[in-house]
Amino acid sequence: MNIINMSKLSKSYTGDLIFEDIKYDLNEGDCVGLVGRNGEGKSTLLKLMAGIEVPTEGQISWQKNISIGYLNQLPQYEADKEIYECLSEVFKEINHVSQKMKFLEDEMANNADDLERLLKQYGALQETFEEIGGYERDTLIRRVSHGLKIEQLLNQTWGNLSGGERTKVGLAQILLQQPKLLLLDEPTNHLDISSIDWLANFIKQYNGAVMIVSHDRYFLDETVNQILEIDQGHLHIYHGNYSYFVKEKEARIIREFEAYQTQQKKIKKMEDSIKQLRLWASQAKPPNAAMYKRAKSMEKALNRIKRLDKPVLENKKMNVNLTEGQRVSNDVIEFKKVSKMYEDILFEDIDLLIRRKEHVAIIGNNGTGKSTLLKMMMHQVEPDDGEVHCASNLRIGYLSQHTFENIENxxxxxxxxxxxxxxxxxxxxxxxxxxFYGEDVFNKVESLSGGEKMRLRWAQIVNQDFNVLILDEPTNHLDIDSKETIEEALLEYEGTVIAVSHDRYFLNKLFDITYLLQDKQLTKYEGNYGYVKEKLS
Known part of the structure; x- marks a missing residue:
C-alpha cells in the first residue's frame, strides 16, 4: 500500500531548477536509498516528503494519519535539561498515563476511605500503560542509547553536548518515535563502526518504511532493497541494493547511449533524404511539386520525433594524480611499548610497525585514541611511555577531518x-x-561546505611531494563520485598510506593491513576490514 505518492514533482530555488518531473510511490515496508551527487536535491526531496517544503510544480500526497520521523535540524532544549529527559519526551502518551498513575498512587496512600474506587481507576490505567508499551519505555531508551553510544550522555545536560553528540541524540529521538515513515539524512555521520552496524540491524528489523540519504555505500548495501538516484535533475529507480545499482546503472547508460546513437542515425538519414528531395525538386524542369510535398511530409515526421537526450557517460570529477615524493627508508614509522593517558588510559604498551608502500588502516570505536595515534606519528602528541621512531626523510601529507575549521576571511x-x-x-x-571553477576560487573558505573543504585540502596534498599520507576520515562529506576518485588515486599511489576511517567500503577496497584499537590494546590483522570482522565474529 502506498504511503507517499509523488506525481510530476519539480523544485526550483530562485529560478534554478533542482529536479523535475519526479514520479514515485513509496510503499509500506520499503527501505530505499536516495543517492546522487552533492547539489542534486536529495535533502530537498526528503524535505518535500516530510512536508517541510512544497514542490514548485506537481503534487505529493500522504497516507491518512501517517507519522513521519525526520531529523531536519537539531532539537532545541534548555541548556540544563538532562538528555534522558529529552529522550523520554518522545513517549508523550506513556508519560501522560504514568503521571496519572503516580497521582493515584499518592491518593491511595493518603485516602484509605476511597481505596476501592482508586484501585479500580489505577487498574484501568495500568492496563492502558501496558497496552501502549509503558513498561518497555526505559528498556527501549537504554537499547537505542547503547546502540548509538550515547549511554554516557543520559545524565548530562543539553548545554554540555557537542554538535555531533546533539545530532546523535536527535537520531535517537527519531528511532524511539518508531514512526510509520523514517526519513534519514546521512544517519551514519558522527557514528563509529559498531554504532553503524547497530543502526543497520535496527533498520533491517524496522516495521515501517525507511528512506535514507547516504554516501555510505557499505551501509546502503546492508540496509536497502531499492535505490533512487537523482542524476541531472531526473529520478532513476533501481530495484536492489547499492551494488546492484552500480551494475544496473552502467547497463542503463549503455542502453540509453545505444538508443541515442540509433536515433541520431535515423534523424541524420531523414535529414539527408529531405535535403536530397528538395534538391531534386528544385532541379527538375519544371520544379517537382510532388517531391516538395514529400519532403514537407518527411520534415513533419522528423519534427514529431521525441529527441532523446545524449546520456552523460561520465560526470565531472576531481582530477587526482598522486605521486610519491623523495623515497623514504623501508621502516617508515615504529611504535615500541607506547602508552598514552589523559583523564583515563587511552592505550598502553602498544607496538606498531609501518613499512614503505604499505596501506594501513586503523579502526576502533570513537574515543579509543585513533586520532591520537596519528598525531603521535607526526610528533604533535608525545607518548607518556615508550618510543616513537619515524624515518628521517619523512614528508607527511596530513588530512584532518576538521580541516580548515579555524581559517577566517x-x-x-x-x-x-x-x-x-x-x-x-x-x-x-x-x-x-x-x-572550483571561475569565481569559485574567490569564495571564503569559512563559507565552504564540508565536501568543498575536503576537495580543497586534497588539491593542496596532490600538489606537494609527500612520501607518506596520514588521513583522518578522508572520505567525510564527499559524495560517492568524489570518494571513488580518491580511492582510484590512492590505489595507484606508490607511497605509504595510513588512514583512520569509519567508511567500511573504503577500508575494504584500499587497505590490506588493519590495526584494531580496542580495550587499550592495538592488534594487527593482515587483511582488510571484512577480514577483521570475520575474525572477530
Missing part, C-alpha cells in the same frame, strides 16, 4: 597558495581540476 585560492607556491593563473588551473 581567506579565499579558496589564497588558502591553496599558502602551501602550494604557484602563480594565480596556475592555481586557478589546478583548482579547476578539483571542481
Amino acid at each position: 581567506q579565499t579558496v585560492i589564497e588558502t591553496f597558495r599558502d602551501v602550494v607556491h604557484v602563480t594565480e593563473g596556475q592555481a586557478r588551473h589546478i583548482l579547476a581540476q578539483f571542481m
Whole structure:
C-alpha cells in the first residue's frame, strides 16, 4: 500500500531548477536509498516528503494519519535539561498515563476511605500503560542509547553536548518515535563502526518504511532493497541494493547511449533524404511539386520525433594524480611499548610497525585514541611511555577531518597558495581540476561546505611531494563520485598510506593491513576490514 505518492514533482530555488518531473510511490515496508551527487536535491526531496517544503510544480500526497520521523535540524532544549529527559519526551502518551498513575498512587496512600474506587481507576490505567508499551519505555531508551553510544550522555545536560553528540541524540529521538515513515539524512555521520552496524540491524528489523540519504555505500548495501538516484535533475529507480545499482546503472547508460546513437542515425538519414528531395525538386524542369510535398511530409515526421537526450557517460570529477615524493627508508614509522593517558588510559604498551608502500588502516570505536595515534606519528602528541621512531626523510601529507575549521576571511585560492607556491593563473588551473571553477576560487573558505573543504585540502596534498599520507576520515562529506576518485588515486599511489576511517567500503577496497584499537590494546590483522570482522565474529 502506498504511503507517499509523488506525481510530476519539480523544485526550483530562485529560478534554478533542482529536479523535475519526479514520479514515485513509496510503499509500506520499503527501505530505499536516495543517492546522487552533492547539489542534486536529495535533502530537498526528503524535505518535500516530510512536508517541510512544497514542490514548485506537481503534487505529493500522504497516507491518512501517517507519522513521519525526520531529523531536519537539531532539537532545541534548555541548556540544563538532562538528555534522558529529552529522550523520554518522545513517549508523550506513556508519560501522560504514568503521571496519572503516580497521582493515584499518592491518593491511595493518603485516602484509605476511597481505596476501592482508586484501585479500580489505577487498574484501568495500568492496563492502558501496558497496552501502549509503558513498561518497555526505559528498556527501549537504554537499547537505542547503547546502540548509538550515547549511554554516557543520559545524565548530562543539553548545554554540555557537542554538535555531533546533539545530532546523535536527535537520531535517537527519531528511532524511539518508531514512526510509520523514517526519513534519514546521512544517519551514519558522527557514528563509529559498531554504532553503524547497530543502526543497520535496527533498520533491517524496522516495521515501517525507511528512506535514507547516504554516501555510505557499505551501509546502503546492508540496509536497502531499492535505490533512487537523482542524476541531472531526473529520478532513476533501481530495484536492489547499492551494488546492484552500480551494475544496473552502467547497463542503463549503455542502453540509453545505444538508443541515442540509433536515433541520431535515423534523424541524420531523414535529414539527408529531405535535403536530397528538395534538391531534386528544385532541379527538375519544371520544379517537382510532388517531391516538395514529400519532403514537407518527411520534415513533419522528423519534427514529431521525441529527441532523446545524449546520456552523460561520465560526470565531472576531481582530477587526482598522486605521486610519491623523495623515497623514504623501508621502516617508515615504529611504535615500541607506547602508552598514552589523559583523564583515563587511552592505550598502553602498544607496538606498531609501518613499512614503505604499505596501506594501513586503523579502526576502533570513537574515543579509543585513533586520532591520537596519528598525531603521535607526526610528533604533535608525545607518548607518556615508550618510543616513537619515524624515518628521517619523512614528508607527511596530513588530512584532518576538521580541516580548515579555524581559517577566517581567506579565499579558496589564497588558502591553496599558502602551501602550494604557484602563480594565480596556475592555481586557478589546478583548482579547476578539483571542481572550483571561475569565481569559485574567490569564495571564503569559512563559507565552504564540508565536501568543498575536503576537495580543497586534497588539491593542496596532490600538489606537494609527500612520501607518506596520514588521513583522518578522508572520505567525510564527499559524495560517492568524489570518494571513488580518491580511492582510484590512492590505489595507484606508490607511497605509504595510513588512514583512520569509519567508511567500511573504503577500508575494504584500499587497505590490506588493519590495526584494531580496542580495550587499550592495538592488534594487527593482515587483511582488510571484512577480514577483521570475520575474525572477530
